[in-house]
Amino acid sequence: MNEFQKQRFAEALERLAGDSELLCGMATLVADDARHALQDLADAVAGHQFPKITATAHQLKGMLSTFETESPLTELQEVIMTARASDAALVEDQFDRIRPALSGLIEEIAELCTSSG
Numbered sequence: 409m410n411e412f413q414k415q416r417f418a419e420a421l422e423r424l425a426g427d428s429e430l431l432c433g434m435a436t437l438v439a440d441d442a443r444h445a446l447q448d449l450a451d452a453v454a455g456h457q458f459p460k461i462t463a464t465a466h467q468l469k470g471m472l473s474t475f476e477t478e479s480p481l482t483e484l485q486e487v488i489m490t491a492r493a494s495d496a497a498l499v500e501d502q503f504d505r506i507r508p509a510l511s512g513l514i515e516e517i518a519e520l521c522t523s524s525g
Contacts, residue, residue: 432521439518461491480509
């Protein structure tokens with residue numbers, strides 16, 4: 409883990425008592441699963457499958473919450489609430505707005521163990 413990553417994920421490190429090896433190990437476990445969950449969420453949004461949107465978004469939020477607790481996870485919670493209200497247009501809009509940030513966060517997590525310096 410490089411210095412930028414330590415700074416970027418400082419709160420995550422704090423939650424794990426500064427154990428960068430543990431954070432790295434968790435990143436290895438989470439990154440691939442989160443990529444799949446994000447795709448599953450996109451498919452559920454496209455299909456207006458509200459129970460699946462709710463469940464998958466909640467699962468993704470849980471996976472990523474070790475690493476980030478603010479945006480885009482706060483917006484993902486909004487997607488969950490909107491899916492519970494079965495508002496297809498708003499769910500699509502919300503998801504389209506946060507998908508790039510979610511994807512970026514997942515890639516940052518995936519790089520935790522591969523970057524050096």
